[in-house]
Amino acid sequence: MAKIIVVTSGKGGVGKTTTSASLSVGLATRGFKTAVIDFDIGLRNLDLIMGVERRVVYDFVNVIRGESTLNQALIRDKHHKELCILPASQTRDKDALTEEGVAAVLEELGKSFDYIVCDSPAGIERGAQLAMYFADIAIVVTNPEVSSVRDSDRMLGLLSSKTKRAEEGRAPISEHLLLTRYCPKRVSNGDMLSLSDVNEILAIPLLGVIPESPAVLRASNSGVPVIDDTESDAGQAYADAVARLLGEDVPFRFLEEKPHWIKRLFSFKERETV
Amino acid sequence: MTESTVAAEQGVCFQLKTSFLPCTTLQLLRYDLDELAAQLNASVQRAPTFFIGSPIVLDLESVKNLGNLDFNRIKQIIIANNMVPIGIRGGTEAQSMAAANAGMPTLILSKATAQSAASTAKTSTPAKPATPALPTKLITTPIRSGMQIYAKDSDLIVMSSVSAGAELLADGHIHIYGTLRGRALAGVQGNTDARIFCRSLEAELVAIAGYYLMKEDIQDTCKQAEMVQVYFENEQVKIAAL
Helix, strand or coil, X not given: CCEEEEEXXXXXXXXXXXXXXXXXXXXXXCCCCEEEEECCCCCCCHHHHCCCHHHXXXXXXXXXXXXXXXXXXXXXXXXXXCEEEEXXXXXXXXXXXXXXXXXXXXXXXXXXXXXXEEECCCCCCHHHHHHHHCCCEEEEEECCCHHHHHHHHHHHHHHCCCCHHHHCCCCCCEEEEEEEEECHHXXXXXXXXXXXXXXXXXXXXXXXXXXXXXHHHHHHHHCCCHHHCCCCHHXXXXXXXXHHHCCCCCCCCCCCCCCCHHHHHHHHHHHHHC | CCHHHHHHHCCCCCCCCCXXXXXXXXXXXXXXXXXHHHHHHHHHXXXXXXXXXXXXXXXXXXXXXXXXXXXXXXXXXXXXXXXXXXEEECCCHHHHHHHHHCCCCECCCXXXXXXXXXXXXCCCCCCCCCCCCCXXXXXXXXXXXXXXXEECCCCEEECCCECCCCEEEECCCEEEEEEECCEEEECCCCCCCCCEEEEEECCCEEEECCEEEEHHHHHHHCCCCXXXXXXXXXXXXEEEEC
């Protein structure tokens, strides 16, 4: 049976779709058969971020309503053969989703995939609720910013109460924090919440810290998930996060400012005189 | 129209109603009135406003065998400390007569009311009879934004932090062994003795029996890192370091 991962946040625009894309590519690269589903009915973006927008024929809602089979709707990724994408409908809205329909799709996917990544929409309405309802693992994407932290906190409350695992009294969903758009320079001059500030409020295990990076915008515009940009800091941070999700112990990078070359020069001189 | 207005209209002059009025017993242990005056004054000074207007029953059990006492002076001492002497109990017949002459008649309290008179709780309004207490509600997981917890007929203990946007309600006390960033409302059914205890107070709002303090009022009163208790006294919600 596949492990279902929900990528959620509450707040919009924090990096859920970016994360879902990179996460699923990262898992597929490691050899796991991965499916990624866009739950944002009516405002689909996952297909754009993954570069498959020109190949969308059938979508998630078509499958739920029996208008197509799952195989007809799934799009096989050209660069990663273990990865499939199930796009959302653009013409319908979240009311088209039903609990039974979603359950049936997840069950069918579960037969042939190892991981199913559910890209949740923003908010706490039906789309977000259904994306998290069947999850085993939750990745709560948060920006180091007060409204994002509060919304993520709310989301954590919902994850512990309004999911199948909670309702059936099974082991709780495994929650992880992914801090995105982190800028160490702004943290040190006090503009931005630090990792420890966020941890103090959310208090869940940290999966990764993704630095603010121009590579993310380049990646979305070119339809290539940023994890494939192996030279970029964001791409490498995502790769580290995937490793940690799979149980590896990887030290956190990109938490400190890169010292300016003049500072590095002076610190070299200091070491000489000592 | 209330029941009493209807009754008054029909010519009925009074209604007898049972109320539970907790009052304080002053047990006289040693008959030394100068010392009594000084010691009572010192006691009251420790919490001056707490005793204002308190009904006082003078208990003579320990000085029963001392014969006549200067009840006028005792009454004056009590009044001088802003308390209201309403009567005596536990004295001999002679003492009772002397006390009555001084304006402090003997109260015949039934067993039930004697017990409540012995309690040191002080309110100026009739208190509700205590609701049956259930075991304290204990929560160990973090309370997230948007969650609402109500401990009906009991106290509430939370062993983690309470996020902004969360609400804790209890009929009894609330203990938070963590940081309170949300709202805490104790004694929601009207129990003004309920208190809120927490390790660090950064709350949006705290309330006891409906009387509340907002974040701006709280910030002036205490530093954030201190362990504090929030209690109700003299129609005001107060915060004190623990």
